[in-house]
Amino acid sequence: MIALDAHGADGGLGVIxxxxxxxxxxxxxxxxxxxxxxxxxxxxxxxxFIGNDEEPVRAVRSKDDAxxxxxxxxxxxxxxxxxxxxxxxxxxLAAAVLHVKRIRGVHRPAVAVLLPVPGRDILLLDAGANxxxxxxxxxxxxxxGSAFMEAVRGVERPKVGLLSNGEEAGKxxxxxxxxxxRLAGADTNLNFVGNVEGSDLTGGELDVVVTxxxxxxxxxxxIEGTSRTVVRAIRxxxxxxxxxxxxxxxxxxxxxxxxDEIDPNTVGGAILLGxxxxxxxxxxxxxxxxxxxxxxxxxxxxxxxxIERTQRALEAAGVLRxxxxxxxxxx
Amino acid sequence: MIALDAHGADGGLGVIxxxxxxxxxxxxxxxxxxxxxxxxxxxxxxxxFIGNDEEPVRAVRSKDDAxxxxxxxxxxxxxxxxxxxxxxxxxxLAAAVLHVKRIRGVHRPAVAVLLPVPGRDILLLDAGANxxxxxxxxxxxxxxGSAFMEAVRGVERPKVGLLSNGEEAGKxxxxxxxxxxRLAGADTNLNFVGNVEGSDLTGGELDVVVTxxxxxxxxxxxIEGTSRTVVRAIRxxxxxxxxxxxxxxxxxxxxxxxxDEIDPNTVGGAILLGxxxxxxxxxxxxxxxxxxxxxxxxxxxxxxxxIERTQRALEAAGVLRxxxxxxxxxx
Numbered sequence: 001m002i003a004l005d006a007h008g009a010d011g012g013l014g015v016i017x018x019x020x021x022x023x024x025x026x027x028x029x030x031x032x033x034x035x036x037x038x039x040x041x042x043x044x045x046x047x048x049f050i051g052n053d054e055e056p057v058r059a060v061r062s063k064d065d066a067x068x069x070x071x072x073x074x075x076x077x078x079x080x081x082x083x084x085x086x087x088x089x090x091x092x093l094a095a096a097v098l099h100v101k102r103i104r105g106v107h108r109p110a111v112a113v114l115l116p117v118p119g120r121d122i123l124l125l126d127a128g129a130n131x132x133x134x135x136x137x138x139x140x141x142x143x144x145g146s147a148f149m150e151a152v153r154g155v156e157r158p159k160v161g162l163l164s165n166g167e168e169a170g171k172x173x174x175x176x177x178x179x180x181x182r183l184a185g186a187d188t189n190l191n192f193v194g195n196v197e198g199s200d201l202t203g204g205e206l207d208v209v210v211t212x213x214x215x216x217x218x219x220x221x222x223i224e225g226t227s228r229t230v231v232r233a234i235r236x237x238x239x240x241x242x243x244x245x246x247x248x249x250x251x252x253x254x255x256x257x258x259x260d261e262i263d264p265n266t267v268g269g270a271i272l273l274g275x276x277x278x279x280x281x282x283x284x285x286x287x288x289x290x291x292x293x294x295x296x297x298x299x300x301x302x303x304x305x306x307i308e309r310t311q312r313a314l315e316a317a318g319v320l321r322x323x324x325x326x327x328x329x330x331x
Numbered sequence: 332m333i334a335l336d337a338h339g340a341d342g343g344l345g346v347i348x349x350x351x352x353x354x355x356x357x358x359x360x361x362x363x364x365x366x367x368x369x370x371x372x373x374x375x376x377x378x379x380f381i382g383n384d385e386e387p388v389r390a391v392r393s394k395d396d397a398x399x400x401x402x403x404x405x406x407x408x409x410x411x412x413x414x415x416x417x418x419x420x421x422x423x424l425a426a427a428v429l430h431v432k433r434i435r436g437v438h439r440p441a442v443a444v445l446l447p448v449p450g451r452d453i454l455l456l457d458a459g460a461n462x463x464x465x466x467x468x469x470x471x472x473x474x475x476g477s478a479f480m481e482a483v484r485g486v487e488r489p490k491v492g493l494l495s496n497g498e499e500a501g502k503x504x505x506x507x508x509x510x511x512x513r514l515a516g517a518d519t520n521l522n523f524v525g526n527v528e529g530s531d532l533t534g535g536e537l538d539v540v541v542t543x544x545x546x547x548x549x550x551x552x553x554i555e556g557t558s559r560t561v562v563r564a565i566r567x568x569x570x571x572x573x574x575x576x577x578x579x580x581x582x583x584x585x586x587x588x589x590x591d592e593i594d595p596n597t598v599g600g601a602i603l604l605g606x607x608x609x610x611x612x613x614x615x616x617x618x619x620x621x622x623x624x625x626x627x628x629x630x631x632x633x634x635x636x637x638i639e640r641t642q643r644a645l646e647a648a649g650v651l652r653x654x655x656x657x658x659x660x661x662x
Contacts, residue, residue, distance in 0.1 A: 117557065118564040128496060131504050165459060165548035173462050173545055198552030202560040214504055215546050217496035221529030222550045226448065226557035229533040233449040234565055 002298050003071035003080035006031020006038065007049040008087020010285045013037035016086065019291020025299050028080065030067040046070035049087075056090035060098055068092055072099035075277040082278030082298035084269070086291065092281050093129055093272060100277040103311050105320025107137050109274035111213065111281070112145055113220055116227065117202045123149055123158075124201065126213040127220050127270060133212040138162065138179035139186070139319050144273040145208035146190060147310040152301050158207035161196030163215060171195055179210075187317050269294040271301065273310065278302050333629050334402035334411035337362020337369065338380040339418020340622070341615045344368035347417065350622020356630050359411065361398040377401040380418075387421035391429055399423055403430035406608040413609030413629035415600070417622065423612050424460055424603060431608040434642050436651025438468050440605035442544065442612070443476055444551055447558065448533045454480055454489075455532065457544040458551050458601060464543040469493065469510035470517070470650050475604040476539035477521060478641040483632050489538035492527030494546060502526055510541075518648050600625040602632065604641065609633050 006029050009015045014037045020027040021041070029038055033045035048066035050059040060069055068087055072095035074080040083100075085092045089111065102109055112125035125145045130137065142160050149158040162180055164172035169180050172195065183192045193206070200206055201219060211219070269282035269290070278301040282294040301307075314320050337360050340346045345368045351358040352372070360369055364376035379397035381390040391400055399418055403426035405411040414431075416423045420442065433440055443456035456476050461468065473491050480489040493511055495503035500511050503526065514523045524537070531537055532550060542550070600613035600621070609632040613625040632638075645651050 117560055119560070131496065163549060165462065165545050176545075198549040198554075199556030199559075201553050202556040204560075211549075214496050214507075215549055218494060218529040218542075218546055219549055219553045222532050222553045223529075223557045225530030225533040226554045227561055228530075229448055229450070229535075230558055230561045231565075234562075 001026040001028050001042075001080050002295050003044075003074040003083040004029050004291070004295060005067045005071050005083065005085035005087055005092075006035070006043075006046070007067045008085055008284060009282070009291070010086075011287070015286065015288050016291055017041060018288035019286070019295065022288050022292035023295040024292075025295055027295055028074070030071040030074070044070060044074070050091040052088045052090075054088075054091070056088065056094035057098075059091060060094040066091075066095075068095045069099065072096055072279070075100050075279070081302040082280065084280045084282060084291070084294045084298050086269075086282040086284055086286050086294075089128060089270070089281050092279060096272050096275050096277070096279045100275045100279060102274055103276055103307070103314070103320075105314065105322065106140060106144075106274040107321055108133065108140075109272050110141050110144060111216075111270050112148060112273050113216075113270045115201060115220070115223060117223065119204045120207075121149075121153055121155075122201060122204075122206055123153075123208045124216055124220055125208070125210060125273060126216050128213045128217040129272075130213040132214070133175070135175050135178040135182060136319070136321075138175070138210055138212070139182050140274065140314060141210045142183055142186075142190060142192065142208070143313045143317055143319060144310055145210060147313045148271065148273060148301075148306060149207045151304040151306040151309045152297070153207075155207050157191040159191050159193050159205070160208040160210065161193050161200060161206045163201075163209050163211035163219070164195040164197070167195050167197060169195065175212075189313060189316060269297065271297065276307060278306065332357040332359050332373075332411050333626050334375075334405040334414040335360050335622070335626060336398045336402050336414065336416035336418055336423075337366070337374075337377070338398045339416055339615060340613070340617055341417075342617070346617065346619050347622055348372060349619035350617070350626065353619050353623035354626040355623075356626055358626055359405070361402040361405070375401060375405070381422040383419045383421075385419075385422070387419065387425035388429075390422060391425040397422075397426075399426045400430065403427055403610070406431050406610070412633040413611065415611045415613060415622070415625045415629050417600075417613040417615055417617050417625075420459060420601070420612050423610060427603050427606050427608070427610045431606045431610060433605055434607055434638070434645070434651075436645065436653065437471060437475075437605040438652055439464065439471075440603050441472050441475060442547075442601050443479060443604050444601045446532060446551070446554060448554065451535045451538075452480075452484055452486075453532060453535075453537055454484075454539045455547055455551055456539070456541060456604060457547050459544045459548040460603075461544040463545070464506070466506050466509040466513060467650070467652075469506070469541055469543070470513050471605065471645060472541045473514055473517075473521060473523065473539070474644045474648055474650060475641055476541060478644045479602065479604055479632075479637060480538045482635040482637040482640045483628070484538075486538050488522040490522050490524050490536070491539040491541065492524050492531060492537050494532075494540050494542035494550070495526040495528070498526050498528060500526065506543075517650075520644060520647060600628065602628065607638060609637065 030046040046067040071083040110126035113127040149155040272279040361377040377398040402414040441457035480486040603610040
């Protein structure tokens, strides 16, 4: 069963409910049991809500009736096989770290996103959880992303690149350079291809790109924004005269299919990696189909034993932190 | 007269020579005087060349006959009104800092780029000169970029944003947060709109976006790569069946014009800001028209007194460094 947070979608409870029905999988919705929209669904009462404007850690600690907190607890208690939320990323991250907890020895969880670009799937991480990271964090991200692509997307020996401002090993900030050195000397279970550039994010040659959360967030949003801008400009070019609108009509179906390919709703959302359970964050603007895809992604991650495979990969590489994990050192 | 570096274009001397002819402005080409391709042009003999694989500062210091060094010296001697190079950005930056020199009190020059996206021009800086910057550098970049857009592109009160992973003032790395505070308290000559996100780079609402060179380089290349990938995917969608290829034929002209709009060749290249002279770096892959546009950009920057206006804006804001400028503290 997947625990689905009823709160946080721009479209309200109705979108979540419709997504739960569409998913075709066992789903329990965590939200206000009295809400009419949720009628007929498996609902666990959780009337509280954590908004984007609240300080996530404090809110998670104080609001025990919040839907995201209850969903995270269901995962840690083994009642749910994963959680899905379309609400605040910060709240989901805080609830997951506090209740689902990190894999022992993981420094920081990462937000990983399948980029909404045509062609080959590329996983970008961290896409926003950690503004500043140390080299050892980037090294763990590489293994976490590789394990996800192998387990959940069925990619054999995923090609992992380190995002920098040049392909040469000496390019980048001091932290990136040190991460490069460590990754280049990593065990043969990691298929590290070296530094990659911003243009490689959409180049179709890679499976995983590792970076800090500040750069990753900006790169992700730049890619989303550029896709939207270019598709819109082409649509306007196509429909801006009677003659070309005939052309527009003829190609509409094909461009529509392409738009599906670059639509974040088809991807199913971001996934939190480095935790002891599965947590997927859907876009706030998700359609019901987007919510359903997020639920399917969470279920697949559970069924393919992503957590165990991640843990094994990190252990085998010897990159887990040996000191005891602090209770909550996540920013 | 604009000093044009003959070396460095992927297309060789022929592309540079053709660009010089196309520009329609007084151009002196710095390169091997004996080369047949340069016949008929105003040539200053400079047979030496600095490649992408050389350490820029060392190469600029040791190769006095290098074309980029001679071109930079022509600017500092007042013989040329600006320089244009399609060669190594690092070499051009080093030659410019050593010979053209920074405006007194400027911490770091920045590479500024007009983003190749449809619609409103947006200047991104720094796009690659400085991997790591301090808050006071970001503050200077804001004034430098604003002065460029006002002087060279005729934008009144350019809207300046600070690139971060969220619009709220509290988002970003510690350096970004501090830069935000300083910019928010800046004089009224700067039209600072606050933090902006990666998606705003192509959103058409801004004129200048300020960031560090690592993030800027990655964002720029992500945007270029996404534009290419989406345009290619649409072209393939349009031409992949007999029926839709009729559509493709009908819209080809319009999409072609759009492609011109997102082609780096139409922009004219990157411009180095914060120097005592005009320096434009064209794409290595420039066409002759791209080189000609870079020459025109350099000439316009000179004619519109960009340097003086930048200096005045920095002085009026009180953000120039008061201590004497070191000889070469640029990384």
